[in-house]
Amino acid sequence: DEIEKAHPDVFNMLLQIMEEGKLTDSFGRKIDFRNVVLIMTSNVGAEVIKNQATLGFRKTTEGQSYEAMKEQLMKVVEKHFRPEFLNRVDGVIVFKALTKQDLQHIIQIELDDLKERLSNYNITISLDDETLDFIIEKGFDPHFGARPLRRAIENHIEDPLAEELLRGRFVNGATIKVTVYQGKLMFEDVRSPEPALSGESGK
Numbered sequence: 041d042e043i044e045k046a047h048p049d050v051f052n053m054l055l056q057i058m059e060e061g062k063l064t065d066s067f068g069r070k071i072d073f074r075n076v077v078l079i080m081t082s083n084v085g086a087e088v089i090k091n092q093a094t095l096g097f098r099k100t101t102e103g104q105s106y107e108a109m110k111e112q113l114m115k116v117v118e119k120h121f122r123p124e125f126l127n128r129v130d131g132v133i134v135f136k137a138l139t140k141q142d143l144q145h146i147i148q149i150e151l152d153d154l155k156e157r158l159s160n161y162n163i164t165i166s167l168d169d170e171t172l173d174f175i176i177e178k179g180f181d182p183h184f185g186a187r188p189l190r191r192a193i194e195n196h197i198e199d200p201l202a203e204e205l206l207r208g209r210f211v212n213g214a215t216i217k218v219t220v221y222q223g224k225l226m227f228e229d230v231r232s233p234e235p236a237l238s239g240e241s242g243k
Contacts (some may be wrong), residue, residue: 057078060208061073079238085116137182164214167217171220178192178195210229
């Protein structure tokens with residue numbers, strides 16, 4: 041992970057592995073790498089991807105945008121890594137920028153664990169599209185990718201919901217719908233007329 045941060049000695053070791061298919065350790069023992077697939081990730085050129093990642097707006101077609109980004113990214117990669125290293129790499133895969141639909145899908149995956157925990161109390165929860173957009177706005181950063189989404193879900197959904205559960209606002213059998221109201225998330229049991237706002241203090 042993040043191979044660009046590796047020590048020069050690590051690159052020298054990788055050169056031997058990729059060239060000879062084996063590695064000799066400090067005791068002279070040879071380790072066979074002939075049937076090993078090496079996968080290295082890098083954030084080199086993250087700024088290029090960030091500049092291309094404007095959600096919902098494309099000046100060109102998706103294919104053209106990706107090819108242009110890939111071309112720029114490879115130039116950055118060639119400047120950063122030594123030629124003898126790149127010449128031994130069989131392929132470089134450039135991942136496309138995350139779309140709004142991708143981010144919504146990631147949020148739903150992250151929420152699966154919460155839904156499973158709530159199911160133990162016979163409680164269900166659902167989010168509308170506006171709520172998903174709210175989480176994306178609070179948690180997505182083109183530079184860091186989707187990682188901050190996990191924190192946004194905790195801060196705006198899991199923690200406030202846990203407080204409401206502790207206060208007894210939602211009980212066994214509740215059907216919770218999460219919506220956006222005046223810039224905050226609102227938790228409402230569709231069986232009950234009393235909603236709860238995210239961040240609302242107990243009374």
